[in-house]
Amino acid sequence: MTSAEATQTPGAGRQSNEGAIFLIAPAVVLLVAFLIIPFLLAIGLSLTSQRLVSPLPLRFVGLENYARTLSDPAFWQALSNNVSFALVVPTTQTVLGLGLALMVNQPLRGITIFRTIYFLPVVMVLAVVSVLWRLLFAQGGMINAGIGAVAGGSFEVNWLHDPALAFPAVMIMSIWQNVGFQMILLLAGLQAIPADLYEAARVDGANGRQLFRHITLPGVRNTLIFVMTISVVTSFLLFDQPYVMTGGGPAGATQTLMLLMTQVGFVEQRIGQASAIAVIFFVIVLGVALISRRFGPRMSEAN
């Protein structure tokens, strides 16, 4: 910022201004049209009876859409699913990610091959990973067979059709898909810890567990907070996995805020009501981001 300000010389006159407008105009126009206006519209529409296509005149309904949303059991089921996802998946991913990062940080020949393999699912398309795991979770599929083989008997549950198991299945698949992301960031954090810290502690007679607790963990603390924050925020964006794997079922067991929003706004064409859900969703995302900023560093400082 400072260096940019320094270039603001008095002599830089109209020519610069015109050039700047040419450079910046496309972005400004597009951001206004596709982000700022729709964002303000979401707030406005959430106070109206707007439908996607309707012969009825538009009515101002005040907070009715919010009241209706907050008294809708489907909304609370969706929210509680998103919250439990946010509690379980980021934590598990981060713990496993740290484990993987420690594994692929060993000075072994060919270790980069393992890094690549663990990272592979991160670049996969979510819809593809979702159909793939539908196959793995199917009755008579690989996961049941695997559990049966380990437990030494036959094991047969219908993961995606069992209300108690469907959402855990979505969580397992999501952890598998994105744990490599946490691993890569934590690996960078591990490698930023100066090696002489470990040397000095070892000279003082510290054992492996003490090294981990007093050097490794504090060393990657900022990265841990950063990756946790990102995955907590994205927990509330959850859409592709339940859309493809379960469609939100069975009996709403895998319902999420984003599924509900598209259901209400697109399928039922109730734009006003869906806008209220969008606003609530945004407030949650903003809240998570603000809370996490209080606890830790921002993106630029994490690595």
Next chain:
Amino acid sequence: MSRGRSRRRVGGLVVRYGLLLIVAAVFVVPLLVMFVGSVKPDRDVLTESTSLKAFWPTQIENNYADAIATSQFGRLLANSLIVSGSVVLLGTFVNSMAGYALAWVPFKGRRLLLGVVVALVIVPFQAVAIPLLLIVSNLQIVDSYLVQILPFIASPFFIFLFYSFFLGLPRELFEASRIDGAGVVRAYISIALPLIKPAIATSAILSFLASWGGLLWPVMVTRSVDVRPVTVGLSQVAGFLPTQWGDIMAMSVAISLPILVVFLIFQPAFIRSIASSGLKG
């Protein structure tokens, strides 16, 4: 003594590699199932997935031809390629131009604009998708390429990425060009663009992945096979009963293969790019 120690070292290595390999299997096995399943008959994909046959087709079937014939999968691939290619190409220019102006070209309201861009980074597309659906419906541009491209060209995150990158370049470069009398636009094209290849790579990789894998928006704004992307096509075919696992796996491979190949070639750039974002969860 020394022999005992070296034997212990070998033992340690075996344990370490063994553990690495077991974990690797967790990540590789589903992908292998996908690749092998793509050339199996529909019914074999599931029934053979519980034994070692999961990794070997007992019978070969060309599901790729089937997917192209019955689901017009070739068309879907072309649609996705057109949409994602346009988003990447246009986005690179629009966002880097804005980032350059914000970093190096003095103009009125620059600091305010920078503040707005930073604030907008926090707004997820999902929060504006519903009102945007109403807008594009009223403009009657649903079910087109345009409606899938336009909203994703300008991105506050990428503008900020380019802005930060430009700030890191030596100021003298741009001052010299100003003394030369070169216009800011010419300075952007001839001096700035060639210097920011890493930032271009990052934004290209990230916006391609987001666009290629996008599902929520195209589900709402595409109706016909003429413009439908692969992700929507895949999720539709996955909903048919009885499940055509062979076709589904073939489509999955075709969707994944381009990304996997590019990833394996440009691995460091890829990993660095994704690490700099919070792409998915």
